[in-house]
Amino acid sequence: MVRFVQTSDWQVGMKGGGLGDAASIVREARVKSIHNVLKAAQEHDADFALLCGDIFEHNMVGQEDVRAVVAIFNQYPDVPLYLLPGNHDILGADCIYNREIFQRIGHLTIIRTGDPVEVPGATLHPCPILSKFATHDLTTAIPTVHETDGIHIGVAHGSLTGEFPGWEDTTLPIDPSCIDRTGIDYLALGHWHGYRAYKDNRIAYSGTHEQTKYDEDGAGQCLLVRIDEKGDTPKIESVSTGQLSWASSEFEMRDSTSLDELKSYLESVKETDMVRLEFRGELPLECKEELDNTLEFQATLHKNFRAKTESLDVIAPAQLDERIELGDATLDQTAKELNQLLTDETDPKQRKIIAEALTHLLRFGKDVQV
Numbered sequence: 001m002v003r004f005v006q007t008s009d010w011q012v013g014m015k016g017g018g019l020g021d022a023a024s025i026v027r028e029a030r031v032k033s034i035h036n037v038l039k040a041a042q043e044h045d046a047d048f049a050l051l052c053g054d055i056f057e058h059n060m061v062g063q064e065d066v067r068a069v070v071a072i073f074n075q076y077p078d079v080p081l082y083l084l085p086g087n088h089d090i091l092g093a094d095c096i097y098n099r100e101i102f103q104r105i106g107h108l109t110i111i112r113t114g115d116p117v118e119v120p121g122a123t124l125h126p127c128p129i130l131s132k133f134a135t136h137d138l139t140t141a142i143p144t145v146h147e148t149d150g151i152h153i154g155v156a157h158g159s160l161t162g163e164f165p166g167w168e169d170t171t172l173p174i175d176p177s178c179i180d181r182t183g184i185d186y187l188a189l190g191h192w193h194g195y196r197a198y199k200d201n202r203i204a205y206s207g208t209h210e211q212t213k214y215d216e217d218g219a220g221q222c223l224l225v226r227i228d229e230k231g232d233t234p235k236i237e238s239v240s241t242g243q244l245s246w247a248s249s250e251f252e253m254r255d256s257t258s259l260d261e262l263k264s265y266l267e268s269v270k271e272t273d274m275v276r277l278e279f280r281g282e283l284p285l286e287c288k289e290e291l292d293n294t295l296e297f298q299a300t301l302h303k304n305f306r307a308k309t310e311s312l313d314v315i316a317p318a319q320l321d322e323r324i325e326l327g328d329a330t331l332d333q334t335a336k337e338l339n340q341l342l343t344d345e346t347d348p349k350q351r352k353i354i355a356e357a358l359t360h361l362l363r364f365g366k367d368v369q370v
């Protein structure tokens with residue numbers, strides 16, 4: 001019997017571009033969550049932890065990040081670690097794992113060749129990446145083990161090809177039929193950030209231990225894999241390791257009821273760390289201020305809050321003249337002219353600017369009235 005933790009794609013050192021101030025939170029979480037992975041190994045009495053590549057974002061990641069990861073490794077000396085580099089931390093002369101500090105970790109094995117590796121309870125068959133642009137099936141070197149005793153586990157980093165539409169990639173292909181061809185019991189994969197299992201649990205991506213961006217589904221866990229005997233179906237249990245929660249949604253705006261829908265959605269994600277919204281459709285001008293105020297306040301509730309309004313059109317009411325009574329002839333006149341401009345303008349970018357000006361003017365007018 002073998003029981004191990006599978007993890008990958010920690011991407012330590014990633015910049016978190018586009019997340020603004022939250023980028024540092026995301027970077028820090030990626031390091032801290034490593035504890036959750038290694039604790040899972042400890043608590044479930046795993047024989048070892050299998051790290052399937054892209055542990056670091058690239059080979060030039062700063063030594064500070066390296067030390068932080070090594071410091072965590074050192075807190076779990078009873079968890080043997082087997083690490084196959086991926087395409088981000090690719091093997092080669094400048095490989096991050098060539099640094100002296102990694103050579104001193106007694107319980108870490110960096111896998112550099114396709115030679116089988118004997119581990120507690122099983123034999124690993126690694127498929128190292130030697131070029132980021134490899135277009136040949138990475139698993140071709142796995143030997144046939146149909147007749148060989150013991151549990152055999154393939155380890156690779158890349159994209160499953162063939163029968164999984166939408167998951168194909170032109171580089172780093174992995175042919176799922178290698179399972180039948182070679183007779184290995186299980187193929188542990190890294191590269192994709194969501195947990196996926198195929199072929200009766202004989203092939204699985206663990207996904208990243210901590211979500212890296214919006215719209216990654218199935219991220220934020222490691223896998224506890226148990227294989228009782230050669231030929232048995234692997235049992236996979238997903239263990240949650242991520243700290244940050246993410247939500248992303250699109251809103252089609254029509255009228256003031258759209259704002260109510262938005263508010264009830266926002267209520268449902270108020271505990272979520274990272275929230276991204278995208279607005280489309282048309283919003284009446286009189287709702288624009290309420291939307292702006294809602295979004296401004298919402299931004300103070302989350303670690304990261306992004307609202308994309310580029311595709312939202314603000315519509316001027318047909319009879320603005322009657323509505324505009326700002327108590328000042330110049331303001332009223334300006335508002336009417338802006339409204340006329342908005343009605344006539346067809347370029348969406350220009351419309352946005354005019355709508356923005358009108359919203360400000362109406363808000364200003366209201367303040368004057370008070």
Ligand SMILES: [Mn+2]
Binds near residue numbers: 053054088191
């Ligand atoms: Mn990768």
